[in-house]
Amino acid sequence: MYSFDWSSIPGAIPYLWEGMIRTLQITVIAVIAGMIIGTILAVCRLSKNLALSTLAASYVTCFRSVPLVMVLLWFYLLVPDLVKKIVGNPSLDIRLLSAFVAFSLFEASYYAEIIRAGIQSVSKGQVSAGLALGMTSGETMRLIILPQAFRRMIPLLLTQAIILFQDTSLVYVMGLADFFGVAYNTGNRDGTLVELILFAGFVYLVICFVASTLVRNLQKKIA
Amino acid sequence: MATVLADLDFRVFMQPVVGGGGNYLTYLLFGLGWTLSLAITSWILAFVVGSVIGVLRTLRGNVLPRLGALYVEIFRNIPLLVQLFIWYFVLPEIVPLFGTWFKERLSPEFQQFVSATLCLGFFTAARVSEQVRSGIMSLGRGQYGAGLALGFNTAQVYTLILLPVAYRIIIPTLTSEFLNLIKNTAVASTIGLVELAQRGKNMGEYTSRLYESFIAVTILYAIVNLIVMLISRNIESATRLPGFVGGKK
Numbered sequence: 131m132y133s134f135d136w137s138s139i140p141g142a143i144p145y146l147w148e149g150m151i152r153t154l155q156i157t158v159i160a161v162i163a164g165m166i167i168g169t170i171l172a173v174c175r176l177s178k179n180l181a182l183s184t185l186a187a188s189y190v191t192c193f194r195s196v197p198l199v200m201v202l203l204w205f206y207l208l209v210p211d212l213v214k215k216i217v218g219n220p221s222l223d224i225r226l227l228s229a230f231v232a233f234s235l236f237e238a239s240y241y242a243e244i245i246r247a248g249i250q251s252v253s254k255g256q257v258s259a260g261l262a263l264g265m266t267s268g269e270t271m272r273l274i275i276l277p278q279a280f281r282r283m284i285p286l287l288l289t290q291a292i293i294l295f296q297d298t299s300l301v302y303v304m305g306l307a308d309f310f311g312v313a314y315n316t317g318n319r320d321g322t323l324v325e326l327i328l329f330a331g332f333v334y335l336v337i338c339f340v341a342s343t344l345v346r347n348l349q350k351k352i353a
Numbered sequence: 354m355a356t357v358l359a360d361l362d363f364r365v366f367m368q369p370v371v372g373g374g375g376n377y378l379t380y381l382l383f384g385l386g387w388t389l390s391l392a393i394t395s396w397i398l399a400f401v402v403g404s405v406i407g408v409l410r411t412l413r414g415n416v417l418p419r420l421g422a423l424y425v426e427i428f429r430n431i432p433l434l435v436q437l438f439i440w441y442f443v444l445p446e447i448v449p450l451f452g453t454w455f456k457e458r459l460s461p462e463f464q465q466f467v468s469a470t471l472c473l474g475f476f477t478a479a480r481v482s483e484q485v486r487s488g489i490m491s492l493g494r495g496q497y498g499a500g501l502a503l504g505f506n507t508a509q510v511y512t513l514i515l516l517p518v519a520y521r522i523i524i525p526t527l528t529s530e531f532l533n534l535i536k537n538t539a540v541a542s543t544i545g546l547v548e549l550a551q552r553g554k555n556m557g558e559y560t561s562r563l564y565e566s567f568i569a570v571t572i573l574y575a576i577v578n579l580i581v582m583l584i585s586r587n588i589e590s591a592t593r594l595p596g597f598v599g600g601k602k
Binding site: 334342 | 431435574
């Protein structure tokens with residue numbers, strides 16, 4: 131039988147906490163930026179302007195057909211190279227920044243689809259009503275359609291945030307130490323990889339379970 | 354930007370691979386082979402396990418539906434990467450018989466492949482089960498009752514009446530789960546499986562031609578995506594049921 135050795139976890143708590151902060155940082159930034167870009171994409175995609183809607187549609191299709199790991203590698207290996215070629219500063223460590231940008235752009239394509247569905251769920255009469263009141267189509271979107279759409283989408287947007295929170299663990303491929311990265315490194319250093327991986331899995335399970343239960347309750351309240 | 358574009362040289366794919374064995378184009382295509390075989394084997398596992406769990410969740414009683422729900426909660430609330438590391442690093446250490454078989458009988462390549470298959474299969478099963486459940490629920494209780502009235506037992510009602518219809522209804526969502534699964538196989542590169550994404554990265558490092566190799570890998574993923582979508586659209590229209598959403602009149 132395998133004998134577990136949990137002794138390296140208590141000492142590692144401060145580092146794990148730092149890692150968790152980084153995980154949350156990436157999550158929050160990507161959720162906010164992703165939702166802003168996603169809203170713009172969704173509005174473009176539904177616009178009557180053919181060029182705008184094609185552009186938005188191809189952005190969404192591109193990002194959704196490529197694995198997140200691949201997107202992270204693009205940003206980890208290629209974008210710094212690109213920045214170097216343009217700016218000419220080779221010693222910049224922009225891994226964290228690349229992670230922020232990669233997750234934001236990637237999540238934007240997922241948020242765009244959720245928000246588009248939300249906008250489409252608002253009845254057409256609301257648009258006509260807004261226009262009849264003398265609003266421009268931009269004002270109608272901003273003041274009438276989007277607020278209603280967002281209220282309906284809150285549970286879906288939050289669920290996507292929980293998925294994103296889990297996906298941030300993939301910054302592992304960029305060599306960044308988020309919560310899971312710290313757990314893995316600690317386990318590797320102390321020879322307690324088994325315990326640290328199980329511990330990390332348990333922490334994720336508790337956080338995501340509580341969060342998704344809250345979202346479910348919220349959903350019931352809204353519906 | 355312009356210099357990067359001007360520097361692109363796609364002849365690199367015809368160069369022989371460092372360490373022998375064909376050129377870089379075939380090197381990437383073999384990676385795609387690993388990606389697809391991983392996706393297909395895990396899909397079979399996910400489909401079987403997901404169907405069982407999905408059915409459990411629609412049964413009467415207290416215990417079995419709760420077990421199904423517990424399964425879904427566990428597999429949906431732990432990140433895929435962590436699950437993969439549990440299958441690859443943790444389970445062979447702590448599960449006695451499986452561990453010896455795993456560590457002594459399998460070559461490293463197959464250790465990675467088996468772990469990744471189990472991980473992706475059970476992970477995707479949680480998502481498939483949700484679709485199967487909603488497919489069965491959408492049929493209404495009447496079908497179930499009708500089956501029982503005809504003298505079928507519960508197992509027969511499910512395999513002969515409910516599931517065949519439920520599967521047809523959920524083909525579109527199952528397709529998107531399969532597409533997700535193909536994308537998720539890239540996570541297997543973290544335990545060293547040299548599938549498509551990993552080979553793209555390797556090729557970039559061997560040849561210092563990162564842009565070309567990444568462009569090729571991205572295009573290959575996109576092509577696979579497109580092909581799966583086309584196939585599923587055909588299956589969908591061939592199995593469409595009259596009287597359901599999008600069905601024949």
